[in-house]
Amino acid sequence: MSEIQGWADLPECLLHSIVARLGLGSAPDLLAFAATCHSWGAAFSGSLATFPPLLLQQAVPCSNNLVPRHPYLVTDIAKVNLGPNPCSEIPLQLDLFSFMGASYGHLILSHRKSCIVVDLFRGISVAPPPLPVNKPTEISYGALTAPLTSRNSHLIVDAALHNLFWRVGSNSWVKCSTRYGTIKQIVVFKGRVFGMDSDRRIFKVHLAPEISIQELPLMECSMISRKLSNAWLVPCGDMLLLVGFRGPLVVSGVTFEVFHLDLSFEPALWMKVDKLENWAIFISTDKRSQPLSCKNPEIWGGRSNCIYCYNHDAKRWTALELGKPLQGDGTESNSNVFIYMGCDSRVQPMWVVPSILSLRR
Structure with a gap:
C-alpha cells in the first residue's frame, strides 16, 4: 500500500488543473491558492x-436619481459556456476623465493637467503630481512599466514633444525624448522596457541610474515600415513580436501579419512569423491598451495561432x-465581422489582467 x-x-x-479551473475571474481564490505553500505557489x-x-467593455449607461452611471462589464471568455451570465460589473465613476492607456490591470486617465492611475479590480487610484504641460490636449498616451505596487514602477506618458516619466511615489516628472520625437507604445520584455514610435523605430528605455532612451539599431524592413498601418509590440514568451495589419479596419479578406524581433543579429532583424504555434495574441480596440498573449489556449477552450x-x-x-x-470566431459561420481601432477619450473594449495577478505574470 503506497504512502x-x-x-x-x-x-x-x-x-x-486546479489553477486552470479557478480561472482569472477568481483572483482572491487564486492568490489564496498561491499562498498555501511553496509547491502550490510554484x-x-x-x-x-x-x-x-x-x-x-463599457455597459449601456443607466441612471439613478438623475446621476448617470457608466459601469464596466468584465467577461471571462474561458467561462462563457459555463453559465448564462459570464459578466461581472465594475461600477467606476470616471466620466470627467479622458482615457490615455491601460496596462497591468490599470486605467490611465487625464483631466486638464492632472492624471490618475486606477486599479480596475480593486478600485484603488493613485494621483501623480500635476503634469508639466502647457495644454491639456498634449497628453495622448500613458503606460506603466509594472503594477503600481511593484518596485521601481514608472508611469510614462506621451506629451506631444516629450515623454514624461513619473516614478510611482515620487514628487516630480522627468522629461525625456528621442531625437525623432516621442515613443507611442511601451512594453516590458524579459525585464527590460522597450518602446516604439510612429515610424516603427524600436528603443530601449532605461529607468536607472537615470532616465534615458536608446535607439535599437534595426535592419530596414519595408514590409513593416511602409505597409502596416496598425501595429503593436507584443511580448510573447521568449519572443518580442510585432503584430499588425494593412488598412484602417479589419474586415473580410484582411489578415494579420506577425514579425519576431531577432536580437541575436546586429543590427537587430525582423523575421516573418507564419505560425504562432501554441500561443494566442489579444489585441484591444484602442492601441493605447496593452496587448497580451496566452500560452496553450486549448486548456480553457480557446485556439492557438489566433x-x-x-x-x-x-x-x-x-x-x-x-x-x-x-472568417469569424470559428464557432459558427460569420462573414459580418467588423473590427476597428478607436482612439478617443472613451474607454474602448479591451483585454485586461488583474493587477494582483500581473505581479507574477
Missing part, C-alpha cells in the same frame, strides 16, 4: 501564461487565425 502524500506533495499536473506562477485575459479581437458587429470577441482571411 498517502500530503497536500503539499500533490502532483504538479493536478495543481495546474504551480500557480507556472500556470499564469495559460490564463486568457478578461474582456472589459489573434483575439473585439467584433463590433456582434458585440463580442472573435478569434482570427494567423495567415487566413477573416
Whole structure:
C-alpha cells in the first residue's frame, strides 16, 4: 500500500488543473491558492501564461436619481459556456476623465493637467503630481512599466514633444525624448522596457541610474515600415513580436501579419512569423491598451495561432487565425465581422489582467 502524500506533495499536473479551473475571474481564490505553500505557489506562477485575459467593455449607461452611471462589464471568455451570465460589473465613476492607456490591470486617465492611475479590480487610484504641460490636449498616451505596487514602477506618458516619466511615489516628472520625437507604445520584455514610435523605430528605455532612451539599431524592413498601418509590440514568451495589419479596419479578406524581433543579429532583424504555434495574441480596440498573449489556449477552450479581437458587429470577441482571411470566431459561420481601432477619450473594449495577478505574470 503506497504512502498517502500530503497536500503539499500533490502532483504538479493536478495543481495546474486546479489553477486552470479557478480561472482569472477568481483572483482572491487564486492568490489564496498561491499562498498555501511553496509547491502550490510554484504551480500557480507556472500556470499564469495559460490564463486568457478578461474582456472589459463599457455597459449601456443607466441612471439613478438623475446621476448617470457608466459601469464596466468584465467577461471571462474561458467561462462563457459555463453559465448564462459570464459578466461581472465594475461600477467606476470616471466620466470627467479622458482615457490615455491601460496596462497591468490599470486605467490611465487625464483631466486638464492632472492624471490618475486606477486599479480596475480593486478600485484603488493613485494621483501623480500635476503634469508639466502647457495644454491639456498634449497628453495622448500613458503606460506603466509594472503594477503600481511593484518596485521601481514608472508611469510614462506621451506629451506631444516629450515623454514624461513619473516614478510611482515620487514628487516630480522627468522629461525625456528621442531625437525623432516621442515613443507611442511601451512594453516590458524579459525585464527590460522597450518602446516604439510612429515610424516603427524600436528603443530601449532605461529607468536607472537615470532616465534615458536608446535607439535599437534595426535592419530596414519595408514590409513593416511602409505597409502596416496598425501595429503593436507584443511580448510573447521568449519572443518580442510585432503584430499588425494593412488598412484602417479589419474586415473580410484582411489578415494579420506577425514579425519576431531577432536580437541575436546586429543590427537587430525582423523575421516573418507564419505560425504562432501554441500561443494566442489579444489585441484591444484602442492601441493605447496593452496587448497580451496566452500560452496553450486549448486548456480553457480557446485556439492557438489566433489573434483575439473585439467584433463590433456582434458585440463580442472573435478569434482570427494567423495567415487566413477573416472568417469569424470559428464557432459558427460569420462573414459580418467588423473590427476597428478607436482612439478617443472613451474607454474602448479591451483585454485586461488583474493587477494582483500581473505581479507574477
